[in-house]
Amino acid sequence: MRLKCIACDALARPVYWCAAHSPHIVDVSLKRFGWHAVPHQLRQKLQSAIDQVEQDSRYDAVVLAYGLCGTATAGLRAGALPLIIPRAHDCITLFLGCCDRYQKEFDACPGTYWYVQDYVERGESEDTPLSIGAFTSSRADAVYVEYVEKYGVDNATYLVDVMHEWQEHYERAAFIDLGIGEPGTGAVFARQEAEQHGWRFERLAGDLALIK
Numbered sequence: 001m002r003l004k005c006i007a008c009d010a011l012a013r014p015v016y017w018c019a020a021h022s023p024h025i026v027d028v029s030l031k032r033f034g035w036h037a038v039p040h041q042l043r044q045k046l047q048s049a050i051d052q053v054e055q056d057s058r059y060d061a062v063v064l065a066y067g068l069c070g071t072a073t074a075g076l077r078a079g080a081l082p083l084i085i086p087r088a089h090d091c092i093t094l095f096l097g098c099c100d101r102y103q104k105e106f107d108a109c110p111g112t113y114w115y116v117q118d119y120v121e122r123g124e125s126e127d128t129p130l131s132i133g134a135f136t137s138s139r140a141d142a143v144y145v146e147y148v149e150k151y152g153v154d155n156a157t158y159l160v161d162v163m164h165e166w167q168e169h170y171e172r173a174a175f176i177d178l179g180i181g182e183p184g185t186g187a188v189f190a191r192q193e194a195e196q197h198g199w200r201f202e203r204l205a206g207d208l209a210l211i212k
Helices: 009-021 033-037 039-054 091-096 099-108 117-121 137-151 153-169 184-197
Strands: 002-008 025-031 061-065 112-115 172-177 200-205
Touching: 002 009, 002 039, 009 025, 009 091, 009 117, 025 039, 033 039, 039 061, 091 099, 091 172, 112 184, 117 184, 137 153, 172 184, 184 200
Parallel strands: 002 025, 002 061, 112 172, 172 200
Antiparallel strands: none
C-alpha cells in the first residue's frame, strides 16, 4: 500500500521513524504545530490537505498523526480514500502509547507540563522553544507584545497575568523520551524549566504503538 501521512511536526521524529520501518510506502507531510492553538484554522488546513490527497490516484489511504487537538480534527471529511485517525484527545496520548496510560498519568499528577524533543527543537525560534501546554518564561515577552497589538495594553497585561497564575497549579515537568535519536536538548530544557518554576522533573519512556 501507499499511504499519505499528514502529521503535526511535534511528531516529526517518531512519524519519520515509523514511516521508515513500515512495510508500506509512506509519504509524510508535516504541518506546523502552532496551528493547534486555532482549531478551526487547523481543521481547514487539514481538510484542504486531505482533499488534495484524494485527487492523487497513487494513494490507498490517508493517515493523520493528530489527536482531537481542541476539536481541530472533528468534522473532517473523507472521500473515496479511507481516512485513519487515532482515538486521542491530543498528542500526549500518541507519545505515551494509549489513552489509559495518559489517564493514569493525569490522575497521578494533573498539574503536568509535557515536553518532547520535537517541541523543543521546532519552537518558533532557537531562543523560544515550547512545551506542550506550557506558557514558558521564554515566551512571556513575545506573547505580551502580540497581545498588545491585538487587544491593547490593559487586556494584554490581564491575559499574561492569568497565564502566569496558571503556573501556580503545576508541579511537574515531564519529558517523554521516545527513544529516537539523542533527546539531550529536550530533557535539559525540561529540567531547566522545572528548576526555574520549582517543579519536580520526571523523564518518562514513550511508546510508539499508536503512531506505528
